[in-house]
Amino acid sequence: MPRTVSEARHLTRWLITCAWLACAGSAHALNVFACEPEWASLVKALAPQAQVVSATHQRQDPHHIEARPSLIAALRRADLAVCTGAELEAGWLPVLQQRAGNPMVLDRAGGMFFASDHVALIDARAPGGPFDGDVHAAGNPHFQVDPDRVLEVARGLAETLAQVDPTGARAYHQRAQAFERDWLAHVQRWRAQTSPLRGQRVIAQHSSFAYLWRWLGMVQSADLEPKPGLPPTPGHLNAVLKLAQRERPMAVVATRYQDARSARWLAAQLGNETMAIALPTTVDDAQDPQGLVRLFDDLFKQLLNANGGTR
Ligand SMILES: [Zn+2]
Incomplete structure (x- = not known):
């Protein structure tokens, strides 16, 4: 207990300051x-x-x-x-x-x-x-x-x-x-899960997954976009098809925000050895602290599925 008026005042001031700081902090x-x-x-x-x-x-x-x-x-x-x-x-x-x-x-x-x-x-x-x-x-x-x-x-x-x-x-x-x-x-x-993907080829749209291919040891054979940011043209698609017929990629990959029609068309021309897939480039839920873990789980699951489809 404060013994003097001055001590009491000091204590009161101290308590007010603490309350204010706690409040400001939270x-x-x-x-x-x-x-x-x-x-x-x-x-x-x-x-x-x-x-x-x-x-x-x-x-x-x-x-x-x-x-x-x-x-x-x-x-x-x-x-x-x-x-x-x-x-x-x-x-x-x-x-x-x-x-x-x-x-x-x-x-x-x-x-x-x-x-x-x-x-x-x-x-x-x-x-x-x-x-x-x-x-x-x-x-x-x-x-x-x-x-x-x-x-x-x-x-x-x-x-x-x-x-x-x-x-x-x-x-x-x-x-x-x-x-x-x-x-x-x-x-x-x-790393352990994705080892079957090493050396596999894909055709993709834009440079959206270039880092992913490198990390996985995969190879992007061609880009569906004739010029950055432009949609695939028939002439360009035919050139990519010729290349794909030689290289036999395991998948044709678009992002979820791109129009996947060209990817689907190309995959269909290559028969059932090549799948068209639309992969996420980001997390589903921006507020999810585990979002990035889920993103990579999802990416690898879809690529392994597509790879399984080529066997
Ligand atoms: Zn870009």
């Missing part, structure tokens, strides 16, 4: 704006309390979305924005940043995280290469389908979360360690 959950669902899901894994909005969903093409007012509002109130970078969002993120007027999430500000700053990109080559399938001069930005690069992004993201929200730094680092432990166990399981 009332403001971190607001995060994710450009793609896979990064929203990764934020939920590292910062479960965060309020996360994803600008795109799994059936949308992340190269092209509209700068809707709701997205501008979401970016305006964000403490942190998490995007792919490497020009993937070049057509819409700058517009959102400009209209949101939030200095925290401008390029090079502390609250703007680009996953591409934390991984090495492939295929940063001049146009005219063998695939000619790169709209992305800075390199291929579709690295979310590479388990090793996802882990590198997770490490970088945990650091950024700790900087943006220092009160939670300890918790972010602990969760990042737990995430890494679990992730490496999944990677070991996926």
Whole structure:
């Protein structure tokens, strides 16, 4: 018990300060704006309390979305924005940043995280290469389908979360360690599971899965897109068909957000040895902390099925 009036006042002031700090600490959950669902899901894994909005969903093409007012509002109130970078969002993120007027999430500000700053990109080559399938001069930005690069992004993201929200730094680092432990166990399981896919050939649309093929030791024989971002033309499809008749790919692969008609047509020409499949490029549920694990489980299951179909 306080013995003097001054002690009592001191105690009261101390209690008020504590209550205010506790309140301030819990009332403001971190607001995060994710450009793609896979990064929203990764934020939920590292910062479960965060309020996360994803600008795109799994059936949308992340190269092209509209700068809707709701997205501008979401970016305006964000403490942190998490995007792919490497020009993937070049057509819409700058517009959102400009209209949101939030200095925290401008390029090079502390609250703007680009996953591409934390991984090495492939295929940063001049146009005219063998695939000619790169709209992305800075390199291929579709690295979310590479388990090793996802882990590198997770490490970088945990650091950024700790900087943006220092009160939670300890918790972010602990969760990042737990995430890494679990992730490496999944990677070991996926490596064993996918060994039959090594050396298999596929034909795919766009460079969406280039990292995945590399990780699996698979080969993309051809790209269905004659030019990056353009739909397959009959002339190009006939050229790809000739090549496919020689190489006998196990599957023709489109993404879920692409029109799969050309992939189906090509697979049908090749008979029942080749399947047409539409693979996911991101998580189903942006709020699911386990979303990325489920994404790779799903990708590998579908590819193994398609491979089984060729036997
Ligand atoms: Zn692309």
